[in-house]
Amino acid sequence: MxxxxxxxxxxxxxxxxxxxxxxxxxxxxxxxxxxxxxxxxxxxxxxxxxxxxxxxxxxxxxxxxxxxxxxxxxxxxxxxxxxxxxxxxxxxxxxxxxxxxxxxxxxxxxxxxxxxxxFYPQLVAGPIERPQNILHQFHEKKTLIPKHVYDGLCLMLWGLFKKVVIADRVSEYVDAVYNNYENHSGASLILASVFFAIQIYCDFSGYSDIAIGTAKTMQFDLMKNFNRPYFARGISQFWSRWHISLSTWFRDYLYIPLGGNKVSRPRWYLNVFIVFMVSGFWHGANWTYIIWGFIHGVFNSLDHFVADVKKYVTKGVKTAFLKMIEHPLITIPINFAIVTFAWIFFRAHTVEQSFAIVRKIFTDYNGKLFTKTGDFLIYSLTAILILFAKEFKDEYQINIKLLSSERPFVKVATASVLVIWILMAGVFHNTQFIYFQF
Incomplete structure (x- = not known):
């Protein structure tokens, strides 16, 4: 309006x-x-x-x-x-x-x-709610529960940290490289693509945290939208952790009506492929998004195919080699590399630019790696390390509590550090959530 x-x-x-x-x-x-x-x-x-x-x-x-x-x-x-x-x-x-x-x-x-x-917290970028989860909550009488208010504010604070300290800061490097990719080496483009993977995650999951936290302060529960997707061990698992409200929407209203996995194997792979092509097109009216969906469709279909083959290969014998290649130290980096490669097409403005960037990544290694130094490196890399440490703790259920600690001093100290960090290192100019455009 x-x-x-x-x-x-x-x-x-x-x-x-x-x-x-x-x-x-x-x-x-x-x-x-x-x-x-x-x-x-x-x-x-x-x-x-x-x-x-x-x-x-x-x-x-x-x-x-x-x-x-x-x-x-x-x-x-x-x-x-x-x-x-x-x-x-x-x-x-x-x-x-x-x-x-x-x-x-x-x-x-x-x-x-x-x-x-x-509903204003999630109107412009989700989570995409189901009526069974949210409608009945609008009929219920709400009373102020201090713990819910605190939990909601903490989630908003963490989301704001991811957005302005990580996403908006690394975007400066991403924009500088992608908007002038002709003059950057393959190494710079790899780094910019990795930073974009971090940027879009922190940007969108940061928004989701703020939306869910805002609703929680008013005693409403919205669905979880992200679940540490970069710890996924395969593309299928990635999509069970990334933008969960959209991936489950496509599962329930497109994938299952197409027959889901209750069909022949070739048709099953085709159903998976169709869902991701539509998902790519949902993200934007540009061939780059369609190619991005195509890449995910191909690797998801391959994921299912490999899982089928593995049932026969490993039947009766679980070899040391298979155990080794299924180790998280192998599968997580490979999956992250595939997802990051696909992000190139998501971030690029045109198909021509996408393929030019991919070509330079594989062929051009002349020139500097960094175009920014000093504060950019200190703030960005430290904040990314904090993000990784928290997600590692949550992924492997390490019992260290900070914002959720039972001790008031620990909670207040942690929240204060985050606030100070946001004020010191946050980027507050020309900021916009990426997914608002969808």
Whole structure:
């Protein structure tokens, strides 16, 4: 609304349509609900298609028409992509799907249904909630619980640390290299890509922590959205830990309806591949995102294929070699390298730039590694080390409690250190969460 006030009608329209369609579906026998579900899908996906994908299709259609030497051109639309459109659209669609399946009663209170779609902590970038988790909470009487307020504030503080101390600081190096990649060596591009992997994780999981923490201070529980994804030992496991609300959304509403793993093996691999191609396209109307989804689709399918093969190879004999290659010190770095390679296509502006960067990474090792020194190195690397130490502790359940300590002095001291660190090392200019654009 700040940029284009009339855009509030997008939210208002989808809220009104899905509110009445939800009631209509509930009052219709299950075998006859499909038409109402399709109207809901058409309304939500239609808005998404116009605002997010129309110009992408127009551009590619014009390239095709030009290649066929046709004078006709598809017109472009001068429109602004509403912030968080994909997130609240998918949240609204999950409501319709769950009513259609009979897992959720239609919400009769219009204000509460509108709040479900527009709940401000997670409106613009998730987590993408399910009606079963959040709707009933809006009906419950809330009383102030000091522990919940404290836990929520601590989560917000940790999220802010990840965002402004890590993500926004390493982004300075990432932007400097990626925006001028022609003049950087392969080593610089590798470092920038690793930093981008850290940046996008801290940026998005930082937002999720702030959103979940904000809701918790008001006594609402939102679903967990990240679970230390860079400790994953395979691509499939990575996606069970990264952007959990989206990956489970695709699992429940696309992967399972396609047949999931209850089909032939080739079809199963195809289902996995389709989900990741759609996931890539969900992230943005650009071929770079589609290639990013393609890479994850390929490696996820390979992950499942290798798991199938391993059942036969290891049957009866668990060799020392297989034990060795399955060790976390092997699997975690390999998985991180694959994910980071895919991030190159996510970060690059064009397909041409993506492949140029990949080519330089494998061929060009002339020039300096660092373009920034001093405070950048001290603050960035120390903060990343703190992040790694915390996630290592949580991953392997090491019993060291700081913010969650039972001793007030330890809690206050830890929180104070984080606040001081944020004020000293935080980057507060030109900051924006990456996933707001989706």
């Amino acid at each position: 700040f940029f284009v006030p009339i855009y509030i009608l997008i939210l208002a329209g989808t809220i009104v349509i899905d509110y009445f369609l939800g009631i209509k579906m509930e009052n219709t026998p299950k075998e006859h609900r499909k038409k109402w579900l399709w109207i809901s899908i058409a309304a939500n996906v239609g808005i998404l298609a116009v605002f997010k994908y129309y110009n992408f299709f127009a551009e590619n259609a014009n390239v095709l028409l030009s290649g066929l030497h046709l004078s006709f051109a598809v017109p472009y639309l001068t429109i602004l992509l509403p912030v968080g459109l994909s997130f609240h659209t998918f949240q609204a669609m999950s409501y319709s799907f769950e009513i259609y399946r009979g897992n959720q009663k239609a919400e009769r209170h219009f204000g509460i249904y509108a709040l479900y779609v527009m």
